[in-house]
Amino acid sequence: MKRLDYDFFHRHALEVAPELVGKLLVHNGQMLRISETEAYCGETDTACHASKGRTKRTEVLYMEAGTIYIYLCYGMHWLMNVITGDADDPQGVLIRACVEANGPGKLTKHLGITGVQNRGSIVTSPDLWIADDGFRCSIRTDKRVGIGYASEEDQAKHWRFILDQYE
DNA sequence: TTAGTGATATCC
DNA sequence: GATATCACTAAA
Numbered sequence: 001m002k003r004l005d006y007d008f009f010h011r012h013a014l015e016v017a018p019e020l021v022g023k024l025l026v027h028n029g030q031m032l033r034i035s036e037t038e039a040y041c042g043e044t045d046t047a048c049h050a051s052k053g054r055t056k057r058t059e060v061l062y063m064e065a066g067t068i069y070i071y072l073c074y075g076m077h078w079l080m081n082v083i084t085g086d087a088d089d090p091q092g093v094l095i096r097a098c099v100e101a102n103g104p105g106k107l108t109k110h111l112g113i114t115g116v117q118n119r120g121s122i123v124t125s126p127d128l129w130i131a132d133d134g135f136r137c138s139i140r141t142d143k144r145v146g147i148g149y150a151s152e153e154d155q156a157k158h159w160r161f162i163l164d165q166y167e
Numbered sequence: 168t169t170a171g172t173g174a175t176a177t178c179c
Numbered sequence: 180g181a182t183a184t185c186a187c188t189a190a191a
Contacts (some may be wrong), residue, residue, distance in 0.1 A: 038186075047186075057175060075172025077187045094186060105187050115174095146186045 009065035013039040035163040036097035047150035050090030061090035066123035077105030
């Protein structure tokens with residue numbers, strides 16, 4: 001079992017996102033198998049929060065790879081992202097679901113993750129990290145969901161990665 | 168299908 | 180200061 005390090009996240013979101021599927025998300029002693037992720041790729045991606053520029057909320061996206069971006073949606077659901085790529089390049093991967101809980105809001109609730117983890121680092125945090133235990137599986141892709149505000153071409157991109165079948 | 172919830176951004 | 184928006188969920 002190996003903790004994913006800076007080098008793993010220091011790549012393009014479209015490389016990191018599919019590889020995170022099947023990994024273990026560890027928080028305060030709980031371990032959950034990630035089963036669904038989505039990639040958000042920079043200011044040119046109209047679905048990405050940073051597409052409208054850098055603000056107090058989105059500046060986390062510009063931080064270095066491995067930074068945790070937690071965002072409160074609809075007043076009650078914490079959504080968890082991990083920043084990838086170079087610093088000042090606002091891209092990241094949304095953790096959408098794990099085997100034990102489907103839905104990004106349910107996942108963070110299940111793990112007890114809240115905004116206090118925002119701006120932390122998945123590489124150095126003592127109680128929140130992602131591990132590779134050698135698990136292998138096949139993955140399928142699909143369109144991202146819940147991004148109706150994005151351009152049609154961005155909505156059409158298959159940047160959602162779903163655990164399909166155990167090997 | 169619809170209500171609920173609150174931080175953030177955008178507009179006065 | 181006020182309002183509109185939102186990477187969702189549960190209940191019906």
